[in-house]
Every structure is written in structure tokens, then in C-alpha cells.
Amino acid sequence: MSEATADGPATAKLSAEGVSKIFGGLVAVDGVDLEIAPRSIVSIIGPNGAGKTTFFNMLTGLYKPSTGRILFDGRDITGTRPDRITSFGIARTFQNIRLFSTMSAVENVMVGQHARMKGGMFSSIIRTPGVRREEREVREKAREMLDYVGLRAAEFDQVSSNLSYGDQRRVEIARALASEPSLLLLDEPTAGMNPNESARLTEFMERLRDEKDLTILLIEHDMKVVMGVSEHITVLDHGEKIAEGLPREIRENERVVEAYLGKSAVE
């Protein structure tokens, strides 16, 4: 779409070019451009209904963009199936936690590794040595992941619906990490957390980026988290990108304040 992406594919982890989503007569996302540098932590903010989650759903293949193009590591993934996109290396969490509620924490994380596993139907029935080994490794890795996100070992085999809210968020992140992504999308990860927990999560995101070589894109409402962790912020309102830049710039941007607080507050 724009010239800004001319050198995009080579350097950007993810770039969206003029991406729109139209539901019937409603324009949920309107021609949004976005570029994310590798190993960065960036945020999308905006008032409720701004189209942030819709944008996420297009990045992960749940929605097909009405127009525009999405490139991941230089590869066009526009309208690709969600499971393919996961296997390319994008993983996500959901705004309202979507764990497999009757599965244990470990099983949830094992499903996260589905795309990285090989065991087919016939080899599973015969249970070949390869399948046996893979199952063992996947289970082991699931436990490591849960440990990494800070779940207590006693909770590993708990049915996920019995876990506390904070632990469910942890399991969801572990499940996403289990698919070995290079880009992690977090949809309001601090929703329902107290300031203390939010601060810990902020730290954790930075650790993830450094230790796992991840690029992180998050949707977030908690401005303390957003301003603290983001290297770059994009602001959506009514489906349109109204601003982007460094946290400092966004804080002072008049249109952003207006979108959040209303016009009268600015005047």
C-alpha cells in the first residue's frame, strides 16, 4: 500500500498494509498500516470497540481481511488458515480467557504443541517408539513451560477451570508459548489483574523478549503497563489508526486524548 513498506519485508517481523475488515455495513477496521520490528514490544491501544481485537483476529487468521495484506517474516499470510499461521510462528492469547476448560493445565499446553508434533493416526494406534518418545517429550516440555510462566507444580494436573484467574492467564500464555512462536499476540493480558500482578507481568514480558527472542504485540488498557513496556504504540479509534509513535509522543498526542476522554475534555 504505502512506500513505508518498501524495505519492510526484509526488516519487519510483521507488517500490515492497508488492512480493513467490513462486517456487513460496519467498517470494524479501516485501512490500518502497522509495522513491527523484530524483538520489540509494541502495543495497540484505543477505546472499546476501536477494532483492536478484530485486527488481532485478522493477524491470526480467524478473520479474513476485506482488503489489505499481512506479511509475517516477509511471507504473505493474508487469509491463511489459523493453524497454518500458528505453525509459521504466531501465537496468541484471548481477551476473555479461552482455555480448554475440562483439560488439565498440562494437557492445555500439550495442545499448544500440536503444530510442532508429528504423530499421525496410524502411528498413534500402534504407538510406535517415535510416538511414545514424542508424547513423553511434549508432556515434559508442557511442564517446563508451566514452570516458566510461574504456575506452581501442584496445579499442573488441575482441570483448568478450577485454577485461579491469574493462573488461568499464566496457562494461556504457556499454551501460546508451547507452539514455539516468534511473535506473541497478547489480548489484554492484564485484564482483571491488580497493580502488583500487572507489574510482574510487565517484567515477565521483557524477560520473554530477552530469553525467548520473542516479538510481542499487545492490546492493553492499563496505561501504566502500556507506557512502561512498549517501545512503540499504535492507537486505533473507530477502526482507524489515529496515531502512532513512542509512548512519550502518544501521551501528548491531542487526538489520542480526545479519543479517550472526548472532545470537551480537550477544549
Added chain:
Amino acid sequence: MSRLAELRNARWAPWLPAIIAVVAVALFPLFRPPLDATMSDVIQALAYVVMALGLNIVVGFAGLLDLGYVAFYAFGALAAGWFASDHFSKVNGGEGVHIGVSDFVQTAFPQGIHVSFLLIVIGAILVTALAGAIIGLPTLRLRGDYIAIVTLAFGEIISRFAANGDSVIIKGYALSNGRESISPIDQLNLPLVGEFDSATNLRFYFWTALALVLVVLFVNFRVRDSRLGRAWIALREDEVAAASMGVPLVRTKLTAYAIGATFGGIAGAFLGVYNNSVNANQFQFGISIFLLSMVILGGLGSIWGVVIGATLLSFVNTYLIPDVLDKGSFNDLLGDLGLDFTFGEIKFGVFGFILVLMMVLRPQGLLPERRRTAELTEGVGGDEAIVETRA
């Protein structure tokens, strides 16, 4: 550690009750006359267990409500009709094809295709797996109740096909004999052990049915505890999350349909041979519902539960209704009350009554799966509709 504690901790210890039950069932025919009515009831029950276990994969594991499962029974039975009778009378220049069957079959039925039971089963598996994948395709874009409607229609289409198959002529051969039977179908021809006639001895039919149940059980357990089994459960609970975690929806659903269908085909092939004939009247819509009742009675998704549910309902059908409720004092009592009907006539009313009782007293089934219990008692596992479905 004491000897007993060692035994209790052995890896096979949890399987002990099952092993004892299987051995007991396997020995059962030896204590009965070779043409025992109870034995034939059990054979029928075992065949239903195979089908119910197949349906359980589709409905219980993957959560895709299938109301047309009878179609796979039909395909399996037709496979027996095609591959073990003189249906294809002109094949091989009228000299027939005989593989692994007794001398008696070769001399008595020189025409048509006659193959060993194992080959019939393999043929049935191929035919029904394909049929399962085909029925799966149109349902892939659908959710919940709509899947049920499509499968219901598919079941009806197949039974219509079987009923009118005598006018579907391909290369000079009819698809089926319609409401007339494809008959006689060869007796059970097993490799190594030979041929067995259901008119004189049912024991080997019994053991064959039991062997089929064991194979199907084995596959059920193995698949459930695999990558595929986890993917099915994930899909059942939350399709959107499953897809986002890398589970390919189309392929995972189709595999469920195909494996489930295969079991129906195996049971169908067996029943075709056991009943000695295949006709369209055997493939009633009621069978789909009957099988679904077995799965629900036993506990959706619970393998042992389904085995129990299928056995119980099958016995209600072949023993309790005709031999207890419709005979003797119970029937006289009805007559005294001035009620002029037999329970055989209102069979499905009886099954329906059992289901209603279950829903009131024990909605999770007789032997529920751990996950289902959680769903029913804690209200988890609810599904939020995805806004846009993708194939």
C-alpha cells in the same frame, strides 16, 4: 514392599477388572449350547458395542452430533453383500472370485465374489472411511445443530439408496437388492480356522464379535490418548482456540468422521455375514437414534460407559422387551388393565422413556467421563459462537 502391593502398582493393574470381564465373556459360550438364544443376544450386543464406540468418537470425542450413523452400518453390510455372495454373478467370466473361502463355498457358489471375512472387513473399512469423509465435507462449515441436520439427511439418503439400489444399475450390476435381500451371504470364513455355519454353531460368531470389540476398544483408547484425541477434545470445547493453537479443523474433523464411520462399517460387515442377508429394511433411521441413546446412556465420551450403555440397551431390545415385558404375568397385567398393546410395538417409546429417566436422574451417563462430569456440574465448557466461520 509386599507381593500384593507390588501387584497393585503394576502397570496393568488398572486394567485388571477389564481383563477379568473379557476373559469371563470369552468363556461364556463354552457353558452354553452351540445354538443358544442368549448367545445370539450377546452377539447382537457386541455388534452394537462396536457401532456405539464408533459413534462415540464422532459425538463423544469430537463433539459433532451425528444423526445418520446408520449409513455406515449400511455401507458395511452392503460390503459384505458385495464381497461374499453371488451378487456380482458375471464377474471373472461367470467363474467368480474366491479368496480364502472354504471348498464348500467354491463348489456351492461358483459365481460372484467370495472372500475371507478378514478381507470383507478390510473392504468395509475402505468403503466406510471414504463415506465418512464424504459426509464430513459438507458439515465442515457448520456448527452444532446444523451438523445434526446434515448428517440426518445423509443417513436418510443412504437408506433410500439402499432401498432403491435395485434400480441403480452400474455395468449390469445393481447397487443392492433393495427391500429384497442380497442372500445368501457366505458363512463366516476365517483364515486358519475355516468356515462356521450360524445354523449349527454360534460360538465362533461370538468370538469373532468379541475380537472385533477388543480391536475397536484398543483403537479407541490409543487414539483418545494421542495427539489426535487431544485435538478432538480441544475442538469440542472451543473451536476458535483450538484453531489458534495449531489444530487444523478440517483434517481433525474428517479424521473423526472417518474413524467413527469405519467402526460402523466393521459392525455392518459382521452383521451382514451373521444375518446371512442384507436388505434395505435393516437400515432404519431408528438405528441411528438407538445408537445415540446407547452413547448418551453410557456417558458421552466415556469408552467403558459406552460399552455398558450399548450392552444394556441391546439387551432391553432383544431380551427385556420381547421375553419379559411382552410375556407371562407382566403381559397379563396389561391385559387386565384393559391395555391392548405390546412393548415390542412401542419399543422406541421404551428407549425414549429410559433416556428421559437418565436425563432426570443421571444426565452425565452411567459411567461418565471425568470431563463431562465437570461440564455438567460446574457449568464449564460453554462455547462462545465464533463470529465468522471458516472452512
